[in-house]
Amino acid sequence: MVLRAIGAPLVWEARPAPVPGPGEILVAVEACAVCRTDLHVVDGELPNGRLPIVPGHEIVGRVVARGPGVASPAPGTRVGIPWLGHACGHCPYCAEGRENLCDAPEFTGFTRDGGFATHVVADAAFAFPLAGFEDPVAAAPLMCAGLIGWRSLRRAGEGRRIGLYGFGAAAHLLAQVLVWQGREVYAFTRAGDAGARALALRLGAVWAGGSEERPPELLDAAILFAPVGALVPLALRALRKGGRVVCGGIHMSDIPSFPYEILWEEREILSVANLTRADAVEFLDLAPRAGIRAETSVYPLRRANEALDDLRRGRFQGAAVLVP
Known part of the structure; x- marks a missing residue:
């Protein structure tokens, strides 16, 4: 589901499966939650985005292919992909351990294609193994909310x-x-x-x-x-x-x-700006121990526009989740 113009409805497109490049993985999307940030992307309220773009940054799926130089995660591994899709690793903020403030970041569903799709390419270093998370729909909102x-x-x-x-x-x-x-x-x-x-x-x-x-x-x-x-x-x-x-x-x-x-x-x-990988490691360790469970409303991928409109109007409790 592709945003081609600010303020326009998302459009269904059929594309060839993307190919992961060096340091990247190809993930078959099992679920992608819908975030208020996706509304900000659609409404053009965030600067320096990319068009056309596939929104979605609360992604859970299975690794199906690895690009050059990627040793893990292995194919078949369930992973979560968050908003922060890449950090440069060498700017002053990254050097201080504050990669959430990186000077040259990439953001999933905003500057690189996201999870409102059947497949997504992600930086392997910014994808988190989700061992023990058996329900992808329940896990998806954890990746941003x-x-x-x-x-x-x-x-x-x-x-x-x-x-x-x-x-x-x-x-x-x-x-x-x-x-x-x-x-x-x-x-x-x-x-x-x-x-x-x-x-x-x-x-x-x-x-x-x-x-x-x-x-x-x-x-x-x-x-x-x-x-x-x-x-x-x-x-x-x-x-x-x-x-x-x-x-x-x-x-x-x-x-x-x-x-x-x-x-x-x-x-x-x-x-609060974005997140760090350390935040994800801490929270994903804590969530199962605390018994965190998301309240979800599930929509087929083709109904992404409906899910966004329902979020805008407060028509559900908890989180909306798209399932291909």
């Missing part, structure tokens, strides 16, 4: 009371991590979204309410997954002194002005 949630939590710190603004794919996975860790989850949803609130409470949240409501306790940290800048001042008002607001999305509407007094007392606003 799970990983970005995990990185956002690491940025948020060790506080006990954590607010999650926007209770979609990432938040419903992260809530399970927080409950497993013994922390308290406060879920903030769109007004009237009873389904999201019910899901949050079922997953162990101690409170669920609207984004403009004040929680019953001041928060140690708030993580924003909804791409709505107006939530930043609201989250600041819900924080204790020294608390943090973490913006977990790759794109957000403008943050409105707000009084300095709600930032004062050493509150902080932080952003």
Whole structure:
């Protein structure tokens, strides 16, 4: 399913199977989750993308061929392919172990073809073996919603009371991590979204309410997954002194002005950019131990446009997953 023009529907195309080059693998896609970032790609809200492009960066599949110089993973191995598709390895950020900030990165489904397809070519060094993950549909959302949630939590710190603004794919996975860790989850949803609130409470949240409501306790940290800048001042008002607001999305509407007094007392606003391979190794080790399970709605690959529209309009809980 190919994006040929910004804002246009994806188009079904038949292409020859891609051939992996040096350092690459060819993967037969079993499942690819649909991320809000895919909407940002379709809507042209991210700079420096490529057209035409096959979107999709929450990919699970089996290795079917290896390019020159690739010793592993072996054919038949189930792997996960995330948003960060390649890092240069030699810029100052890569040298510091911060490859998520690489000066010359490639991104799956944005600058290199992604997983809204039957096959995808990936950098072997940025594909993660998924031994023990028996259900590709359930595993697919872990490759971005799970990983970005995990990185956002690491940025948020060790506080006990954590607010999650926007209770979609990432938040419903992260809530399970927080409950497993013994922390308290406060879920903030769109007004009237009873389904999201019910899901949050079922997953162990101690409170669920609207984004403009004040929680019953001041928060140690708030993580924003909804791409709505107006939530930043609201989250600041819900924080204790020294608390943090973490913006977990790759794109957000403008943050409105707000009084300095709600930032004062050493509150902080932080952003999250992409992920590192170390994040993936940590989270994919933790997820089975914590019993993380994605809530999914499955769509055939040809219905990718429908899945994107349903995500935009909030018609399902959890994550949408495309299956070829």
